[in-house]
Amino acid sequence: MKVDLTKIDQMIDKYSSEEDVPYISILQDINDEYRYLPEEALHRVSKKLAVSMSQLYSLATFYKCFSLVPKGKHEVQVCMGTACHVRGAPRILEKVCQGFKVSPGKTSEDGEFSLETVNCVGACALGPLVVMDGKYHGKLTLNKIGKLMGGYHEKEDN
Numbered sequence: 001m002k003v004d005l006t007k008i009d010q011m012i013d014k015y016s017s018e019e020d021v022p023y024i025s026i027l028q029d030i031n032d033e034y035r036y037l038p039e040e041a042l043h044r045v046s047k048k049l050a051v052s053m054s055q056l057y058s059l060a061t062f063y064k065c066f067s068l069v070p071k072g073k074h075e076v077q078v079c080m081g082t083a084c085h086v087r088g089a090p091r092i093l094e095k096v097c098q099g100f101k102v103s104p105g106k107t108s109e110d111g112e113f114s115l116e117t118v119n120c121v122g123a124c125a126l127g128p129l130v131v132m133d134g135k136y137h138g139k140l141t142l143n144k145i146g147k148l149m150g151g152y153h154e155k156e157d158n
Contacts, residue, residue, distance in 0.1 A: 003040040012048050036067040072107040072114035077131040081120035084127035092128045099149040
């Protein structure tokens, strides 16, 4: 994906009049636009605001909401916390990996799905649980997760 530096400049300008420039807000805007933080964009922020690349990278790597690699169109998180684990999360994860053809921590080759495992999403009573594009799907079985994934494939086909 090509980075539009004019758009990056607009994102920077939106906050640059503030006394303490909110670097995190700028990075969030860039991450929302591109679904990750392209290196070109970080260089632009560094140059325009005279902030070091190491400072920007430290923010980008500290907060889990940022990514330095492109994310898929759909983000899938499988909870592997204790409650989910004992209720079958490993089998759910395996089914998701096979169905979406993606490994944990990776994005599918077609760029449609990014898969992450998380230690807990704080909804233990719903385990095993998967979060797809921010929506929680709990008390999953292999049959339920199969139907859920099928719905995502149908959306892509339309």
